[in-house]
Amino acid sequence: MLTAIVGINWGDEGKGRMVDLLAADYDIVCRYQGGNNAGHTVVNESGKFILNLLPSGILRSDVVNVMGNGMVIDIEHLHKELNNLRNAGIKITPDNLKISDKAIICLPYHVKQDVLEEERLKDMKFGSTRRGIAPVYGDKYLKKGIRMGDLFNKEALKERLDQIVEWKNLLIAGGYKSVEFSSQDMFDWLVKYSEDIKDYICDVGLFLNDAVKSGKRIMFEAQLGALRDIDFGIYPYTSSSSTIAAYAPVGAGVPGKKLDNTIGIMKAYSSCVGEGPFTSEMFGDEATALREAGGEYGAATGRPRRVGPFDIVASKYGVNVQGADMLALTKLDVLSYLDKIPVVVAYDVNGRITKDFPTGEELNSAKPVVEYVDGWKCDIGKCRKESDLPKAAYDYIKYLEAQVECPIKYVSVGAEREDYLIMN
Ligand code: GDP
Numbered sequence: 540m541l542t543a544i545v546g547i548n549w550g551d552e553g554k555g556r557m558v559d560l561l562a563a564d565y566d567i568v569c570r571y572q573g574g575n576n577a578g579h580t581v582v583n584e585s586g587k588f589i590l591n592l593l594p595s596g597i598l599r600s601d602v603v604n605v606m607g608n609g610m611v612i613d614i615e616h617l618h619k620e621l622n623n624l625r626n627a628g629i630k631i632t633p634d635n636l637k638i639s640d641k642a643i644i645c646l647p648y649h650v651k652q653d654v655l656e657e658e659r660l661k662d663m664k665f666g667s668t669r670r671g672i673a674p675v676y677g678d679k680y681l682k683k684g685i686r687m688g689d690l691f692n693k694e695a696l697k698e699r700l701d702q703i704v705e706w707k708n709l710l711i712a713g714g715y716k717s718v719e720f721s722s723q724d725m726f727d728w729l730v731k732y733s734e735d736i737k738d739y740i741c742d743v744g745l746f747l748n749d750a751v752k753s754g755k756r757i758m759f760e761a762q763l764g765a766l767r768d769i770d771f772g773i774y775p776y777t778s779s780s781s782t783i784a785a786y787a788p789v790g791a792g793v794p795g796k797k798l799d800n801t802i803g804i805m806k807a808y809s810s811c812v813g814e815g816p817f818t819s820e821m822f823g824d825e826a827t828a829l830r831e832a833g834g835e836y837g838a839a840t841g842r843p844r845r846v847g848p849f850d851i852v853a854s855k856y857g858v859n860v861q862g863a864d865m866l867a868l869t870k871l872d873v874l875s876y877l878d879k880i881p882v883v884v885a886y887d888v889n890g891r892i893t894k895d896f897p898t899g900e901e902l903n904s905a906k907p908v909v910e911y912v913d914g915w916k917c918d919i920g921k922c923r924k925e926s927d928l929p930k931a932a933y934d935y936i937k938y939l940e941a942q943v944e945c946p947i948k949y950v951s952v953g954a955e956r957e958d959y960l961i962m963n
């Protein structure tokens with residue numbers, strides 16, 4: 540059984556929280572794209588954890604976690620993340636963590652390049668997390684990447700690194716006029732931070748193929764959402780990887796296998812980190828109230844997130860791009876303070892009303908068409924079954940379900956593991 544758990548919106552839908560919950564029914568959880576720009580929050584009996592690189596199944600002792608070839612991994616960051624979890628008493632061994640030998644390593648010069656470019660862009664900046672993600676994916680496709688498997692042959696690694704660092708300095712020192720990187724420093728960094736992860740590096744494809752053969756249940760955990768996908772998102776304000784379900788088997792290491800189902804994680808309102816068109820955006824006091832109610836500050840960066848009402852146009856597009864079979868609606872409890880709940884039902888593109896998600900300049904000029912539905916004005920955090928919900932909350936769920944044309948199976952009403960209900 541192969542299941543993808545993916546974001547329907549701009550990311551931060553609560554994927555980490557849902558993966559942690561649903562992982563109880565799975566043997567293996569794989570991350571298949573992205574790097575430490577992810578911020579997946581999991582709250583359980585051991586505390587609150589923010590995972591940047593590790594799959595969200597790492598907090599369950601009986602789940603094997605895989606970091607796939609589609610990821611870009613800053614090994615210094617991974618070293619720190621592993622230590623944090625070990626210090627919290629989480630056991631991590633080669634039996635419950637496997638890192639693809641084909642995953643690309645994000646090096647300090649990628650981070651530097653990211654920062655230098657954002658500084659050059661000044662007011663035009665992308666709002667990058669400055670963790671080197673775009674430069675390292677760029678290098679992957681320029682075939683100038685260092686892969687996890689390269690760490691095992693130091694001689695070949697040194698030689699390749701000399702070539703790559705010389706090339707990279709043409710840009711960093713020659714172009715941006717910043718300080719040159721030394722190949723020896725980069726080599727020493729790779730040796731230092733590979734020490735405690737070497738035992739986890741393997742051909743995860745072999746492991747996953749065997750797992751599929753023996754009927755194991757595998758979950759693929761996405762980072763970010765449909766609208767950040769490099770192809771189908773709000774390019775160029777996207778991430779640099781494929782965040783969509785269709786890429787999951789490829790990025791995890793089993794390109795020949797097909798998904799059995801896809802669960803989309805969709806938030807009860809909208810949030811967006813960084814720059815780019817965000818049609819449903821609210822401003823002023825209205826925005827502050829929603830941001831505070833939802834605690835909308837970046838898990839990876841602490842940045843205040845842009846917020847807005849639920850966006851039917853964007854979410855329906857997200858459901859389609861993901862091919863979601865069912866949805867988990869998250870953070871419904873956050874809307875409990877509202878008398879009337881705004882919903883974006885269509886876009887006005889230069890006078891043309893549309894429900895189809897536009898691209899390019901049309902998206903930039905789109906204005907939201909907002910309608911209001913009744914709020915429920917009471918705490919729903921303790922609801923554990925459909926019949927516990929106030930009528931207005933039930934109606935809101937059913938309304939969204941009909942609009943995005945996909946069944947909502949799970950509804951999350953709080954950050955903790957058990958704060959959810961299953962719809963009949
Ligand atoms: P991810 O990147 O998709 O994993 O989501 P984030 O972890 O970045 O953001 C989701 C935030 O909302 C985290 O702080 C979660 O603890 C919190 N959260 C998740 N689900 C719920 C929910 O149903 N209600 C509330 N109030 N908070 C939630």
Ligand code: MG
Nearest residue numbers: 551578579838
């Ligand atoms: Mg997040």
